[in-house]
Amino acid sequence: xxxxQGEIVHDEFDIRDIEVFHKLLPDEQHEVLYRRTCxxxxxxxxxxxxxxxxxGTYLIHSGIIKLFKTGIDGKEQIVRFAKRGNIxxxxxxxxxxxxxxSAKVIKDAEVSYVPESVLKNLVMNNSRFxxxxxxxxxxxxxxxxxxILNIAQKTVRERLAEILILLDKEFGRDDDGSMSxxxxxxxxxxxxxxxxxxxxxxxxxxxxDRYISLSGRxxxxxxxxxxxxxxxxx
Amino acid sequence: xxxxQGEIVHDEFDIRDIEVFHKLLPDEQHEVLYRRTCxxxxxxxxxxxxxxxxxGTYLIHSGIIKLFKTGIDGKEQIVRFAKRGNIxxxxxxxxxxxxxxSAKVIKDAEVSYVPESVLKNLVMNNSRFxxxxxxxxxxxxxxxxxxILNIAQKTVRERLAEILILLDKEFGRDDDGSMSxxxxxxxxxxxxxxxxxxxxxxxxxxxxDRYISLSGRxxxxxxxxxxxxxxxxx
DNA sequence: CGTGTGATTGACGCCTGTCAACGTCTGTGG
DNA sequence: CCACAGACGTTGACAGGCGTCAATCACACG
Numbered sequence: 001x002x003x004x005q006g007e008i009v010h011d012e013f014d015i016r017d018i019e020v021f022h023k024l025l026p027d028e029q030h031e032v033l034y035r036r037t038c039x040x041x042x043x044x045x046x047x048x049x050x051x052x053x054x055x056g057t058y059l060i061h062s063g064i065i066k067l068f069k070t071g072i073d074g075k076e077q078i079v080r081f082a083k084r085g086n087i088x089x090x091x092x093x094x095x096x097x098x099x100x101x102s103a104k105v106i107k108d109a110e111v112s113y114v115p116e117s118v119l120k121n122l123v124m125n126n127s128r129f130x131x132x133x134x135x136x137x138x139x140x141x142x143x144x145x146x147x148i149l150n151i152a153q154k155t156v157r158e159r160l161a162e163i164l165i166l167l168d169k170e171f172g173r174d175d176d177g178s179m180s181x182x183x184x185x186x187x188x189x190x191x192x193x194x195x196x197x198x199x200x201x202x203x204x205x206x207x208x209d210r211y212i213s214l215s216g217r218x219x220x221x222x223x224x225x226x227x228x229x230x231x232x233x234x
Numbered sequence: 235x236x237x238x239q240g241e242i243v244h245d246e247f248d249i250r251d252i253e254v255f256h257k258l259l260p261d262e263q264h265e266v267l268y269r270r271t272c273x274x275x276x277x278x279x280x281x282x283x284x285x286x287x288x289x290g291t292y293l294i295h296s297g298i299i300k301l302f303k304t305g306i307d308g309k310e311q312i313v314r315f316a317k318r319g320n321i322x323x324x325x326x327x328x329x330x331x332x333x334x335x336s337a338k339v340i341k342d343a344e345v346s347y348v349p350e351s352v353l354k355n356l357v358m359n360n361s362r363f364x365x366x367x368x369x370x371x372x373x374x375x376x377x378x379x380x381x382i383l384n385i386a387q388k389t390v391r392e393r394l395a396e397i398l399i400l401l402d403k404e405f406g407r408d409d410d411g412s413m414s415x416x417x418x419x420x421x422x423x424x425x426x427x428x429x430x431x432x433x434x435x436x437x438x439x440x441x442x443d444r445y446i447s448l449s450g451r452x453x454x455x456x457x458x459x460x461x462x463x464x465x466x467x468x
Numbered sequence: 469c470g471t472g473t474g475a476t477t478g479a480c481g482c483c484t485g486t487c488a489a490c491g492t493c494t495g496t497g498g
Numbered sequence: 499c500c501a502c503a504g505a506c507g508t509t510g511a512c513a514g515g516c517g518t519c520a521a522t523c524a525c526a527c528g
Contacts, residue, residue, distance in 0.1 A: 069380070069383045071383050071386075071387040071388075072387060072388075075387060077382060077386050077387060079379045079382050079383075090372075091372045091375055092372075094365075094368050094369060094372045095372035095373045095376065096369070097376060100379050100380065120365075123361070123364070123365060124361045124362075124365065125361070127357070127359070127364065128358075130364050130368070131328075131354075131358065131364075134328050134364070134367065134368050135329045137371045137375060138324075138325045138326075138328045140375055141325055141374055141375050141378060142325065142329065142331060142334040144375060144381075145303060145313045145334050145378060146334065147378075147382055148311060148313050148381055148382055148385060149311045149313075151385050152385050152427025153306060153311060155483075155484090156483080157483085184505090184507090185507065185508095186506080192386075193387060194484075194485085195484070195486075197484090197485080197508080198484060198485075200508060201484095201509085204508085204509095232306060389515075389516090390515080390516065391515085418474065419475065419476095420474075428516075431475095431476080431477085431516090432516060432517075434475065434476060435476090435477085435516095438476085438477095450525095
């Protein structure tokens with residue numbers, strides 16, 4: 001949202017960023033606006049932690065959040081990213097369970113926090129909204145299933161090639177042509193379920209093969225077609 | 235379910251088997267009973283296929299269904315089982331997507347089929363039911379995330395030990411003490427994401443170590459504690 | 469009794485995880 | 499401005515887990 005010149009009042013974000021909330025009636029939207037809290041979060045900040053009780057849901061207006069589970073000896077497993085338009089934490093709220101993932105900011109983010117009671121009221125009273133949420137959850141479930149297949153059946157090499165293509169598509173590119181999402185090698189490893197060193201080796205292999213170019217955390221896809229072939233996608 | 239008093243039609247199953255339908259009002263339950271179709275399915279029969287349009291959801295009254303995705307060169311990846319009380323196919327119906335899995339009968343099953351329109355009407359009109367369904371979907375999403383962590387970070391050996399414990403717990407045991415769910419070695423492999431031969435080798439290893447006993451597809455857990463340790467669960 | 473599916477076992481080797489050492493960069497504090 | 503610490507990236511060496519291929523066995527079924 002824009003601020004009034006000079007005075008920084010309007011650090012409130014536009015609820016229309018979040019598609020699923022389009023289904024709300026004007027009154028309901030106002031209710032949300034009234035009850036929500038806006039926050040600016042910097043890279044590295046935690047949004048919530050695995051196994052904690054979540055008392056509300058977070059709407060992402062900008063930036064990127066990673067959702068991950070913590071495994072043996074603290075190794076993270078990223079299960080999903082959330083960007084503008086997504087909401088996180090709703091799973092725990094709606095299923096009345098503890099958070100099954102942690103959420104951490106990857107790219108500075110603007111989020112608004114909507115208390116549990118508000119969300120649940122909306123679900124109970126507005127069936128169109130409820131249906132939209134359900135559709136979202138079901139879609140995510142489909143993604144998760146696809147993810148399981150990939151990790152279970154593909155080699156690390158294939159998974160890395162595929163994830164590069166997916167991330168490039170989902171988050172777009174910066175002006176310089178590099179992928180907009182910047183991950184550490186470790187985060188890439190935690191995403192495809194492998195060791196950091198393996199990611200490094202495979203990335204430089206792709207680089208030598210001229211499939212991609214590297215510059216720090218910036219990755220540019222040069223030969224997407226060939227990456228596709230490596231990824232074994234049909 | 236009984237129809238007219240006295241006359242009992244045996245090929246109709248009790249809707250109360252499915253917990254989420256408890257939220258329905260009497261009228262709505264009757265609507266479901268009136269519109270549903272009962273089926274007996276034998277091991278090996280397909281319920282629906284991946285990438286097909288699903289026109290309704292299936293309620294499982296007895297038996298076991300496996301849900302799986304088909305990967306490269308046809309290798310199956312099992313993502314979930316469904317048993318008495320579960321419903322399958324609802325994900326595609328509610329998200330208006332093609333089926334992201336195939337469903338196949340593992341243990342002879344009694345299912346009833348409820349057309350899409352009926353399910354959607356219920357969701358739109360009964361918010362308590364809708365909430366219950368949502369809760370179910372969200373819970374499944376949590377399961378899927380946990381599964382991703384397991385496959386990504388654990389060794390085949392650990393995954394096998396863990397899945398044996400989980401299946402034993404979820405499906406119970408027969409009179410002879412063997413796990414109630416009988417899977418082929420290949421299905422076990424498709425569940426934990428490995429090769430059939432690896433499952434065979436590890437099973438006989440567990441057997442030699444006296445953690446389990448084997449007799450065809452019957453598996454009995456002898457030393458669950460030690461399996462737990464192998465599984466690396468905390 | 470032939471046929472087919474599933475279970476086993478052995479051989480082989482590559483992919484990948486682990487360990488260790490080192491290089492690079494950034495921010496901090498003296 | 500430099501030194502230092504700490505996070506991140508890179509490279510090499512090495513072993514072993516696990517996938518693949520192939521042959522054989524076990525068992526059910528028409």
